[in-house]
Amino acid sequence: xxxxxxxxxxxxxxxxxxxxxxxxxxxxxxxxxxxxxxxxxxxxxxxxxxxxxxxxxxxxxxxxxxxxxxxxxxxxxxxxxxxxxxxxxxxxxxxxxxxxxxxxxxxxxxxxxxxx
Amino acid sequence: xxxxxxxxxxxxxxxxxxxxxxxxxxxxxxxxxxxxxxxxxxxxxxxxxxxxxxxxxxxxxxxxxxxxxxxxxxxxxxxxxxxxxxxxxxxxxxxxxxxxxxxxxxxxxxx
Numbered sequence: 001x002x003x004x005x006x007x008x009x010x011x012x013x014x015x016x017x018x019x020x021x022x023x024x025x026x027x028x029x030x031x032x033x034x035x036x037x038x039x040x041x042x043x044x045x046x047x048x049x050x051x052x053x054x055x056x057x058x059x060x061x062x063x064x065x066x067x068x069x070x071x072x073x074x075x076x077x078x079x080x081x082x083x084x085x086x087x088x089x090x091x092x093x094x095x096x097x098x099x100x101x102x103x104x105x106x107x108x109x110x111x112x113x114x115x116x
Numbered sequence: 117x118x119x120x121x122x123x124x125x126x127x128x129x130x131x132x133x134x135x136x137x138x139x140x141x142x143x144x145x146x147x148x149x150x151x152x153x154x155x156x157x158x159x160x161x162x163x164x165x166x167x168x169x170x171x172x173x174x175x176x177x178x179x180x181x182x183x184x185x186x187x188x189x190x191x192x193x194x195x196x197x198x199x200x201x202x203x204x205x206x207x208x209x210x211x212x213x214x215x216x217x218x219x220x221x222x223x224x225x226x227x
Contacts, residue, residue, distance in 0.1 A: 004159075044202070044217045
């Protein structure tokens with residue numbers, strides 16, 4: 001149980017386009033979802049926290065208008081990278097916490113984004 | 117501010133040897149500490165939590181508030197333990213608390 005999926009697993013796009021990444025909790029209701037960014041050989045950096053039905057809370061230094069997060073249901077959150085540029089190329093990982101075990105996060109497999 | 121430090125980026129041991137992955141934290145409140153593991157080409161997964169005081173795959177970790185440490189230990193390392201290990205700190209006050217991750221330690225267990 002507690003499986004989180006991400007789609008797509010990798011994406012290549014042209015500079016200036018927008019890319020949407022989906023994060024789904026497959027077998028549980030996720031009251032909170034988190035979005036992380038990971039650069040090669042570095043740790044996970046939290047970008048934002050989203051609670052179902054409310055606006056996401058962004059970490060300091062993360063542009064809200066650049067990284068749009070929507071958490072419209074208890075099983076789906078989306079991250080849209082708007083007007084992507086090569087410096088946005090990274091590995092994006094989502095996680096979700098279960099309503100009944102809020103302190104534990106379950107991670108998705110990640111999405112590799114390459115902006116040309 | 118929350119901070120997690122894993123001083124060793126790389127750690128290499130031989131099979132059967134004891135292993136200890138160090139983790140120190142900085143936090144003014146009541147900490148919740150976790151160890152996550154990422155095997156090659158797999159997603160990050162929870163290894164253990166300090167609050168549950170359980171042993172998973174032979175690994176244990178004790179929270180030492182005096183030394184602000186949460187080192188991960190295993191008495192006899194196995195080759196399948198080779199992976200990336202992340203120590204993480206949670207605040208614990210609210211549901212779905214955010215985590216602060218350390219830089220990670222790449223453990224290699226040699227045959």
